Every structure is written in structure tokens, then in C-alpha cells.
Amino acid sequence: MQTSTRQGGVTAPTARGGRIRGHRVLFHITAVLVTLIFLAPIFWVVMASFRPAAVSLQPPLPPWPSDGVGVTFDNYSRLGDYGASVLHYTANSAFVAVGTALLTIVVSLLAGYGFSRYRFPFRSVVFVLILATIMIPFQSILTPLFLLLAKMGLQNTLTGLVFIYATLQLPFSVFMMKNAFDSVPKEIEEAARIDGMKGVRMLARVMMPLVTPGIVTVGLFAFLNAWNEFLAALVLLTDQSKFTLPVLMTAVRYGRYGSVDWGAVQAGVTIMMIPCLILFLILQRSYIRGLTAGAVK
Amino acid sequence: MPDVQSHPLPSAAPTPRRRRRRGWHGLLYTLPALALVVVFFLIPLGMTVWMSLHNWPLLGNARWIGLANYTRLWNDASFWNALLFTAQYTIVSTIGLLGLALALALMVQHQGRATGLYRTVWFLPVVTGFASASLLWAWLSNVDAGLFSPLAQRIGLTEGRFNLLADFDTAFWSVTVMVVWKMAGFYMIILMSGLQAIPGDYQEAARIDGASALQRFLWITVPLIRQPFALALIMCVAGSMLAFDQFYIILNGGPRNQTVTAVYKIFNESFVSFRLGYGAALSVILLLILMVLSIIQLRLLRDRGES
């Protein structure tokens, strides 16, 4: 997003200055309004999650804890009533997300390097094959995936989910990593080869540091998608102790006694959202790069 | 994105041959990726087709029935209703999403501290995930403990509490608004990268020639962002056609099964009623429809680009 085609107010003739300034004010008013609307739901749920359980059936007007009651963590601790503690389920989600990110990085790093630097039989066939999977929705192959995992003993395991999620990430990730390697000048490699580097060592020592931005992007996308995925986790995980956060939360919503527990839902939604928001804010550039790489092509 | 833009396209890379090593060595590097794709994609894909030709209960033995699942599907009104609803949702959400995304992209295409901030905030809902966003919306739309109905009542819009999720129209719009809120930032970025790739002097030259803002938008901006727009359109249509989480979590497919989407129907057949074979047949049809849609969109947008 480094494009700096400055237009509008800056280069405008002075005669139009007043109108332009008016436009700018109007622009910012609109933009701030839109910003508030976009932020409101997130703000509301985070605030409401700190209300005491007793008022969680009342409308969130206002959303923050009021009527002399301070901030409470009741809603968060009540999440723990559902079998194991909420930390346990967060750890499940984290395992799946981190595992997916690592597996995706390793596999796409190798594949990206191979496609970028080697010429081998069926090279383009394999490349197209991997990219083409993006055309096929995984939802349509969920049943056989389930039977296959059952055969491998991976049904109802977090590891099984990691394999599926990583596979789903491959078209995007392999494409990203190949591009990243393509942009590394060949001369660097030549120089390293003269020093006696080759194969995997070359990849690890010389090339990897040069494609770090690509690795971060690929890992970030894999992490977020795995953290948030719902349908496959819903179908493939059967033991409560294995549930990831999204699956747990749909269950928590139905409460314990045929009475809905919105407070626990608010706490759960907050726990699910916050890591994503933080990661995005830190690694914004990598994320946007991943998105726009495809768009400009 | 100049740094990315300058990369050669993967398959058309005009790299000098002598620098590349030949032989099977390279295949070794791509083998893990290939293995994952074969095991977790190609084999299941083949199995889907195979299963669709069977009566395949979850518990018990599968029985070959040829095309019977497909003839049954032909007469299954609930599947066609689900497809029809999915199409309706796809059209409405695509128009809403891309319309808003384009407006937002136009607002934040230029550099500046404030626009950078707007861009970041508008993008935030994208990273939250459909399950969390849906749960959040299920709460906000709840008639007793949520936000929308009580708020409407308090400011005098409605007399008494109005249950948003009880009628098809309001339930449908509530979910669509959620999706637009959640995904607009995503398409905004894609469209924005297209806008930014338009050289600034095009606009400048047109302005000097006396073209109005609207004229410049129609004759310069629109043609030049066709490619990112095509990408956004394809992603948006494919994403909406596969919608499941929001309708499962917020509406349970209700009111009265009117918001059961195609994927939801497949899920119900396969994992609630355990008719795996029939579910597979529905999957095959959905898959074909999606591929045809993608091809049509690519054709349309490419043809116009060449003429």
C-alpha cells in the first residue's frame, strides 16, 4: 500500500480550496460514522462480557457493567463449568491453529522452492493440480474426509484437523511462496553455491531469511483460518475434551438447564476474537500483502 | 503493491533454462504438498463421486444403487428450495458486499494517517471468523437479551419487542447485514489494490480535459479495476454459495427451514440423517454448479476485457 498517487486537495487550485475543505470535513464525518458502526458490535460484546451473570438476560443498554456493579469475570469462569476449563479449549484451538500454521509453512516452503528453482517432470501438472483445489469447496468432500480420517485413526483428533486445514491452505500458500522465491535474485544462490551450499541447507540457511515476509503471510493466514474454522471441527470432533472454541461455544449457548447463557457466549466470543484482532493489528502488512498479491495479478 | 506486481506469473516465468536444475530432484521438494493434496483432496473427491452411486448409511453396509440418488434428488423439493435460497442469498449478499466494498475502497484509496486508520478498523471484522461473528449476531438479534429489538423499542421504532428472527424477511436481512459487516473490509482491500494500481496521471489528464468526477469514475476507474473486481466477484459468489455457519448458528435454518442453504442441506442429509450416499450426490451437484458458475464468470469478464 505504498502507492502515493496524491490527488485531490493537495494539488487543487486555490480557488477551489473552500469547497475541497468542505468535502474533506464531510468525508471525515462519514468515515468516522462508518468506523463507529464497524466497531460497535465488537465493542458491545467485549463490554457486555464483563457484566455480572444476573443481568446477562437483560438487553445490553448500556453494554458496560452498570448499577453499581463493577467489572466481573463471572461469565469467563462460568465457561469452565462446561467440562474442562476454558483454557483447555483455548489450548485445543491454539494447538490446531499453530499446528496448521507450522505444517503449512514447512510444506509450502519446500514446494515453493521446488517450483521456483527446479525443473522436473510433470512440474506444471503438479503445480496446476495443487492450485486447482481452490476451485473445489471442501464442504463437498467432508463425508469422505471423515471416513478417511476414521480409517487412519485420525477421526476425533486435533492432528486430523491440522492435516485437513493445512491442505486447504496449500493452493494459496504454495502460490505465495513460489512468488516469494521467484523474487529472490538468482545471483545470491549462485554465490552461496560457490561456497559449497546446496539442497535443503541452501534453503534453510540462505533462502529462508530472504522469504521471511512470505512465510509470515502464509503462517498468519493458516493460523487465522484454522482458529476460526467451524464446520469440519463440528463434524470431526466428537469428544467434548477435544472441542475447539467455536464448537464449544455453540454448545455453551444452549446452556446447562434449557436456559440460554448469553453471558458465557459473550465471554466466549471475546476469547475467540481477541487473538485474531491482536495478530492482525501486529502483522497487518503481511496480511494485506497476502490479500493483494492475488488481486493485482 | 509494486513489489508483488513485478513478479512474473508462475507458469509463464521466462527463466533461463540453464540455471534450473533438471531431474527428479525438484519433485522431492513438492512431494509433501502433493501428498497432502492427493490424500486429503483427490481421494476424497473421487470417493464423493463413488459414494453418490450408493445407498451408504453411516452405520451398516453400503449398497450400489447406480443413479438412484440422482433421480431422487431430481424430485427432492427441499434440495431445490435450498439451492434457490442459496442463490437468493448469494445475489443479495454479493450486491451488498461489493457495493459497500467499492464505496469504502474509493474512500480509503489514498494515503494518509486517517485513511490508514479507517482502513484498519473497517477490516477488523474480517479476521474474527464466521463462527464468532455468527454467535455475536445471534445474541445481538435475540429478542429478549439482544441489542437490536430492545434498542428499536427504546427509541420508539417499534411498539413492544419485535422478534427479528421469527420472520423470513427480517431474519434474512439480519444475517445479510452481519455478513456485509463482517466481509466488506475484505473486498474493500481487494478493490482498493486495483484502484491504487491505476496510474495517477490518467485521472489528472482527464480532469484537465474537463471530465467530471462521475465521468472519470465510469470511464477510467471502472474499466481499470475490472480484474480485481472479477476476483472479488468470484470469491464472493463462491463464498456465499457455500454459506453454512451463519445460518446454522443464528437461525438453525429457520424460520421453518426457509434458510437452509445447500451446504446445510448436505450437512443434514449426511450427518443428521446419515444418508451419506445421498449427501454425496448433493455434493456432486453443488460442485458442478460452482464450477460452471466460476467458468461463466471468468469467461464473461475475460471476453469483455479483450474486446
Next chain:
Amino acid sequence: MKMIRGAIALTALLALTLPAAGTRAETFSLWVRSGANDYIRELIASFEADSEHRVDLQVVPVDEMVQKYAIASVGGSAPDALSLDLIYTPAFARAGQLRDLTDFAHSLAWFDQLSPAHLSVGTFDGRLYGLPFSADASLLIWNKELFKRAGLDPENAPQSWTEIIADARAVGALGPETYGFYFAGNCGGCNIFTLAPMIWAAGGEILSADGQQAMLDSPQVREAIDFYRTMVMDGLVPAGARTDSGANFFGAFANGNIGIAPLGSFAISILNQQYPDLDYGVAFLPGQEAGQWSSFAGGDNIVISRSTSEEKLPAIKAFIRHTYSLAGQKILARRIGIPVRADLAQQALEGLDPRYALSTEAMQNGRTPYSTVFNDLINSRNGPWTTTLNRAFFADSEAEVEAALAAGQAEMQAIIDAAR
């Protein structure tokens, strides 16, 4: 593929090393549905206190029990034992997923004292696959405080549908935030549990006795729908009822602003423990005429998966025996109000809330429908029973009700026929 094989090897290794605790003491996994299940925790605690065996309890979302169990069975990760909604015993027995418990059951000295409703749905093809574990009968509950304020006799339960409507009107007139009646309008399970008994009491049916005929097309069903629909149209039911898929089935009444709600015996103990200030009464679910009543005999059967290894059977059987002991039945009585062993009922209920006695009577005279496709017909969120009722309860016209019932009848029969 190396990675996959590695993962398999790793899981296998874990599976081998984990239960190395001892040879005699076994740990078996037990699934229960989410909801009122505190009694199970207490039961397990008292079992483990004087046994070397251990129970690994897993709570499964109530709506997903059937899916999860079937999927886990195929995936080879089925639990060793389940506290299964008794209604599903025929379906899983038919699919060959359950262990035959006939011989074990007859070895129990008190076998003829066990809840007959549980045993009848626990039987498939003459063999017994499920044994009574917990019981739940449907009852009518009313808020005495609101009755008093509305000028009604707080000690007098409505005796018929017309009386329910009249009382609900009186309570509803108290204010905009007070409602006469509550039911979960988008929940098949809740309505088979509460509405169906009122239809039975009036002489109607939902399914034929063998489960092979859908019987929605009857005057009793029509009048029951009309009974609910009248209260909906009069604004006596909160707007949230229309989209309640069971999540707020009990919660709405516990909130304290509902006059009357058809619930179950489970509600008594939760109200006593968690809402001690709520003054309520319980009665049988009435029919159209005063004096008619019925109940759904519900609850859970305990079943054992066919895949469960022989080594674990003694532990599971010990747990079942413990449940049937006086100590076990006392926990059931205290926590959910209904023992499942008749000869110990009086002893177990001694000194407890007298309202529990009503639950036990309702249970003994209650009915349990028998069907191998119960989930598809009744409980599924997108099944015909749920959608038909939702459409009919909130219909704008009589014609709409008729259309809904006709469509529901046809759809239910189609599902039954397809499963034959």
C-alpha cells in the same frame, strides 16, 4: 505420508501407554447429554468413593448427541457407555451399535422393579439394550406469586386447556412484561415432551403404537394447536418463543415473569436449588376436559457400545449396580426427583419436596413413543415435527394451520416409509 504414519503410530503409542494404571481397576468413558446432569457427577463421585474403577465423564451438546455418537461409532472413538436419551435406544439398537444387556438385566434381583417405560424402549427385537438410568416426567408448572397478583387461587392448578387459557389471560393482564404462558415454539424435543402428553390426554396420537404411522391429521392435534395458537394471538406468549429452539425452554419460566409453562420434573430440583425465591406449583399436564391427564415418560437409558472391550464391562456393570443401590437412588431422588427403581422409591423420596411424589406418579403412568427414526421425525431442528408445529402455532389463518398439518403428516409418513 510419513507424517501421517507417524501420527498414527503416535496415537497408537499413546493409546497403549495411557491406561497402564492397573489390571483390575478400569476407567471407562461415559457420555451424557448437556443439561441437568449434576446428579451424574454426584453419582460418579459416590461410585468412585468405594470402588477402584474410574469414570471418564464427557458432556455432549444435547442437540448433537445422536450425530456425535453415530460419527464416533464409525470413527472407532465411541464411548464405552452412554446415558442416552431413552428415545434413541431403538435406533442405535437397530443399527447394531449397542451391546445386548438382556442376561445382565435378568441377573439383577430387582429387575422387575425397574421403570417399565425405559425397558419398553430399551427393547429391540425381543432383546434388551438399555437399562433405566434417569427419569424425567412432564408436568405443568405455574407461578404462584403471579397467580396471586392476578387474583387467581395460587393453590389451584388449571384443570383443562380452557382453564389454562383463562388463567394465562389473567396473568398476562398484569403488565407488558408479564406473560401468561411459555413454550419453546421451535423445539421438537420440548414439544413432544410437553404438548404431546396433552394431546394424549385428550385421546389423540402423534404416532401409532408401533411407530409405523404418523397421526398428525386428527381433531385432537388440531385443537391442541388451536389452544396454543389462541394464546399466541392474544399476546400471552413472549415474542421469543417463536424462535426458541429449546435454549430457553426452562429459562423463560425461571425468569419469574411467566404464569404457566408445561415443563418437566427436572425443573423442580433446579428451581429449588437455583431459584429458591420463586414460588411455584406443579400439576399433571391436563387434557381438554378436566380430569384427563398424561405425561411423557422420559429420561435416559444407560447403554454400552458394542465396541467396548470385555475388560471394561465389570466396571460399567458395577457402576450400573451402584446406580440401583439405595445410595444411588437417593441421589437421583434428591437431584432430579424420580428414582427409577420402584421398590426403593418411597425410601429414597423420604423427607424430600412432596412435589416429587407427583413426578413419580406421572412417570409411572406416562408414555414413551417408540420409533427407530425418532430424531429425523421429532427432535431434528429441521425435521417435520419441529417445523410443522412452528408453522401452525404462529399461523396467520386456519388455512395455514391445515396446510402445515397436511404437509407435516405427509413428510413424517415419508420418513417412516423410507426407513422400512
